[in-house]
Amino acid sequence: MQMITNQQFPAHAAIWLPLAAMLLCAPATAASAAVEHRHAAAPAAERQQREPDTHGAPHAPEEGGHREAYATITLSADLARQVELEIRTAGPGHIERHISVYGRLVTPPDQVVQSRARFPGVIRDIEVNVGDEVSRDQVLAVIESNASLRGYELRAPIDGVIQERMANVGEITGNTPLFTLVNNDTLWARLKVFPSQRFEVQPGQDVHVSHNGHLHDSHIASVTPGTRGQPYVVARVVLTNSRGDMAPGDMVSAQVDAEKAAVALAVASRAVQTLEEQPVVFVQEGDRYAARTVSLGRTDGRFTEVRSGLEAGERYVADNSYLLKAELLKAGAAHEH
Structure with missing residues (x-):
């Protein structure tokens, strides 16, 4: 053979x-x-x-x-x-008859949170560093209040990863952020829809987003105008990042279901x-x-x-x-x- x-x-x-x-x-x-x-x-x-x-x-x-x-x-x-x-x-x-569109992944705005001290004081302890995964209510730092001279705990407002740390032990806190936390368990695909496609793309339509060889099925959550006079509208698609293989900034392609024939x-x-x-x-x-x-x-x-x-x-x-x-x-x- x-x-x-x-x-x-x-x-x-x-x-x-x-x-x-x-x-x-x-x-x-x-x-x-x-x-x-x-x-x-x-x-x-x-x-x-x-x-x-x-x-x-x-x-x-x-x-x-x-x-x-x-x-x-x-x-x-x-x-x-x-x-x-x-x-x-x-x-x-x-x-299905599909419309091909392209776009980029972004983190939803409510999943990027900056953590600040509740009261001015001196940072006595830092519990986390950049890249650490934290759970909601986990202690991030201990701050001694200027008013009461007693320490209080600064806790994580969401589950996520420490993206930025702007605090060190011994520093005086003010109104500036001490930590930036990001949760990428859910991402948005912002897809550019150009004028020739605009009237065939509507909220609620099924869409198949391709990222690094993997297909993610979802639907269009909203369609909004582009910013600063850009010649396209933006179709927003919510994607579950359960595999953890998608990251903000990644480019994606997508097929929007324009028509279905039984x-x-x-x-x-x-x-x-x-x-x-x-x-x-x-x-x-x-x-x-x-x-x-x-x-x-x-x-x-x-x-x-x-x-x-x-x-x-x-x-x-x-x-x-x-x-x-x-x-x-x-x-x-x-x-x-």
Whole structure:
């Protein structure tokens, strides 16, 4: 068999290797992974071409026409989990028309807080430093009041990180900030919407924000004019930064859902592969995965309409289907007629 190099599939080489090893070494049992062909019964017209007519009389072709044969891979459930095949159920969906916009992440104004001393006095102790994570009501500093000569505690007003420290032990406090705290658990994406797009972008619309390869689904919270006569409006999107991988100042791109069209059957676009210049979807039938030729319709990049070749309720491979395609190509078992 021809091996597939890591250059062709660099992102999933570690996932593909166990599959390749199993296909090369496993015995031909139902639990092992193997490539095979599923052939439909040949129609009578084809049999007439292969077999000589001993009676010398022509035969009329039988009804039914040509039925296709699908190359399949038999894969145990354990190995399917090991190579991380994601299985979904085909069904109705929506194809969306998107508007592309770009912008930048910022911290919401209420999540940047400066902490000041309540009463003038002398700073006796500092409990935190720049970069420290603090919880609300955690002690930041101890200050001795000039009026009472007694110490009181300055506590954090919010959960967050100490971004700035403007205080040192022994200094006299006034009305100047001592600490700046920032909480980036929630960020805003400020997206620029130009005049040609302005009337199609409204509050409440769904939006898909892309940041460093990760997609964040949200909706438009507000649309406001640009500042200082800038030729665009700003669509504000609230994003949850649960992974902690987003930071203020990062650039983002986004797709705003301008229109949704209902379709009877749709699959994840990443499930569609190409064999012999035909689009195919790998359909799961127990431990077998059949490369099913499909007729496609509209697509929005995330989902693709399927017009024929697949039925609602059938289970198909959404993620890592290219691994199955690679095995078929190695074995020379592509879709046959």
